[in-house]
Amino acid sequence: MEFQTIWFILWGLLWAVYFALDGFDLGAGVLYPFIAKNEMDKKAMLHAIGPVWNGNEVWLITAGGATFAAFPTTYAYMFSYLYTPLLIILFALIFRGVAVELRGKATSEQMKKFWDFWVFAGSFIPALLFGVAFGNIFMGLPFDDSGYYATVFSLLNPYGLIVGLLFLFTFIVHGGLWTALRVPDTLAEKAALKAKKFWYLQAICAVLFLILTAVFTNLYDNYLKLPYWFVVPAIAVACLLATGFYLMKNKRGKAFISSVLFIITVVFSGVIGLYPNLIPSAIDPKYSLTIFNSSSSPYTLKVMTIVVIIFVPIVLFYQAWTYKTFMYKITEKELKEEGY
């Protein structure tokens, strides 16, 4: 296999892991104002994501860094074409991060309300816009060799919005499940109830996504060429159904795992359809940024592959250890003692 293909798979994997992890803390942030009605609930929800959100977000930085290192031309054009939406995501993530860390230190009611707002808005905006961005990438961006011809408003087209909503609802379900696993019982019930309701919306968007993808994108071309790849979206569908099934049965741990697998397989369903493009051109395929015309030199890719093979397993090992250490149900007593 060429190094470009290896890095294409890694590129997909980094995004998939990012969405599977940060997805639940973004989702919990969206649910936050709707289910945490008193101070104790709010503390519990922030505590639920507190130990891990930061580590989760580094997967985004790594996905960005890996794109820069492995596919610099794509990095350059993707980030400059999507300047305004990325900027909005960036501001949202900055304020969310600060809000999660500093809310506990606010003393006045006003400051608390301010940070509460940003926990929500800073989670809602990226959840939706990441989906919009990927939807538009699936469709292809309008660029040729002399420039880019879209605006932030043209990105908000029906297909982009459907993918945006699919991301948003998926993260809400995902975040509701995580919250239900970690917070005290009364609040956990509320979170699980929300997850159940949003699962239906998620399922509707997933069906629309499957249909509209055939209309608006060329993603299915690769599948029609090599039909055995259909197994990946089929697993995604099965995971979505399993999430719903376990949710209704109140088996939240299993539902959460199914949700993780759903996110990963959905991302890979998109990635398989894109190959070998990273960003297709909606004007003419000859301008598309592919893994071959936008990659680093074989030497750099080789060096980076060695780095990744050594260090990513180490990262996975200690992150798994933190998940194991902090995967416990928070008690009210503990919340009263913590200053966080």
Added chain:
Amino acid sequence: MDTVLLSRLQFAITAAFHFIFVPLTLGLSILVAYMESRYVATGDRDYLRMAKFWGKLFLINFALGVVTGITLEFQFGMNWAEYSRYVGDIFGSPLAIEATLAFFLESTFIGVWIFGWNRISPKLHALSIWLVALATNLSALWILIANGWMQHPVGYVLRNGRAEMVDFWAVVTNPYGLLKFAHTVLSGWIVAGFFVLGISAYHLLRKNETEFFKKALKIGATFALVSSILVAAVGDFHAKEVSRTQPTKLAAMESLWETTNDAPMYLILVPDPKNERNAVEAIGIPSLLSILAGQKEIKGLKEFPPSERPPVTITFLSFRLMVGLGFLFIILALWALLKFKTIENATTLLRLLLWSIPLPYIAAQLGWIVAEVGRQPWIVYGLLKTADAVSKAVEPAQVVASLVGFTLFYGALGIIDIYLLAKYARKGPEPKEV
């Protein structure tokens, strides 16, 4: 204004803001780790209170350091797409390695440290803050290796219309990057040393927990003294490297116009870039500049066409002021240690120490200005001009909007940060358990 200037301004503002938080975390993580280890080793609960007190201040900064760092990574692609395309083959790798080796470690174990007090053993808990300290400093290593390459490109060939890496080891061991790393990290340690010194001085002035804050002051002063002596030593090596690799920057740092043998250094000097000379040159020390630069002949700015010279006045002043502050740090830290036995009564010194808290921050920013403004007009020294590096697809209006946004948002965050730091610093440590 055009996209280039606006993008430069935006990068300068966002980098400077990021660089308010980072230097403190470089050193304070080590000090907190040291305090907690002393507690684990001796069982003296004062050290535990110390670790928690400074740990809280550390955390307020940490969150801001992390989130403002994402902005910088994004900006390479957003505002400097042509740069990213041209150097991505080399520059992207250290950045990706930084994320993989350092950011994960840092952000994962900071979570363990905050939430693990009652969940893991004291030893493992102390280990987690050491890992944070290691990772924070490791991340500086990789970003400065990347920056070092922009200052002095090595291990590459020009191929396919861009710089391609041919020798990863040369990039990693680029002396420019390693010296810059040592200089920068040590400057961060000074920031942290004076932070602990100054806040301890504040409480000693108020006779608040004298025992506790004397202990802390000693740690801060020792750390600040060692770091500020080392930073000067490394700075000397660094200057020699600059004179070898970036003659225009060195000439601008010293405002030297004519190529000179055995160049003196003038204690008082006023540059006059318009007329390509200095308006005032007084009290020259013979040959000092040549000695410090490590070579007999120093090239003057006139050797280079005006289009390849960096802005002289700002580079020169920033450098002078940084060096001056560096000497001040050695004096202040040494003074605090010599006076240590009765320092609670030395009110003048204590006040000086309190008011010195911002100075190392300023010195660090000045150093950054020397490095980055002094490299102009090149974004990659000798290879790529800043003006050719900017994104073609981005309109000035977009950058204006983001620039205004960043300035307002960051301004607000800065105020909140200072407010919280001051509040918790004043409050002092948790009371002793009876």
